[in-house]
Amino acid sequence: MIESALIRTALPGDAPGIAQLMSGLGFDHSVEEIIRRWSLVSDQNVDPVLVATRGSLLIGVLALHISLLLFYPQPLARITTLAVSEDYRRQGIGRLLVEEAIRLAREARCDTIELTTGLHRKDAHAFYERLGFLHKAIKLERRLVDP
Template identity: 40%
Template sequence: MTLVIRPVVPADGPAMVGLLHQLGYTAWQGPAVEANLTRLLATGNDPVLVAERDGRPVGLMGLHMFHALNYAYRVARITALVVDEGERGTGLGRMLVDAAEELARRGGCEALELTSGMHRPKAHEFYRRIGFNDQALRFHRPIAPL
């Protein structure tokens, strides 16, 4: 069984939709994901990686690299991380996080962070196990469009 972690390509859109649905992001559909992917990749600061086993996408990771007012250094934030339900527990999540860290390092970042929904305690255990620590509680407030 061959496992490859590679940059996303437009043909990955349908697989990305399926993986994002596993995280509960069911509003995403093919054209919306593809349009968002095109916008992200155009920034140069938002790489997306796909984990592919035997030609089938089984995981994805999105990263955002940025400067923030409250940090004296550049930071990378994992914006999405999902491993297909049938692949969880195989080390694939750790490989995607390691790949994110390498991208962040090459992008001049000095820290890697992420947020995770309060309803995902197994994910929180995983993040702690691989070296992340609890530092903040994220709040979210939707903004109505103009």
């Protein structure tokens, strides 16, 4: 069931709500850290951040990155963050955010949208599969700094 929510571009004043949503994913980002990272984004068309609100409550966030890659014929869109407040999960908020991300990706002439999610996030895997995402690759990573 999709409940009503307003999806809009994030504003600097949304940083406290975004930090709180990120904590729901297990990240401990302060408001100051969210603002610092956001300031590094020079082009909101390449790295848009969307929020879902219901009234004055910020209940979801999605960050998208659009890039040109040597081996892709069109730009590629990547969902880099998606978080919905625990109280508003399973109400269609995540779906609304992803649908808006897809719209922005198409507007940017992307022919593919991708994402990564932790292996332990089985509910997230099922959610993305219901939205038409397919398992197409394995992501490998290597930390370059000591934790």
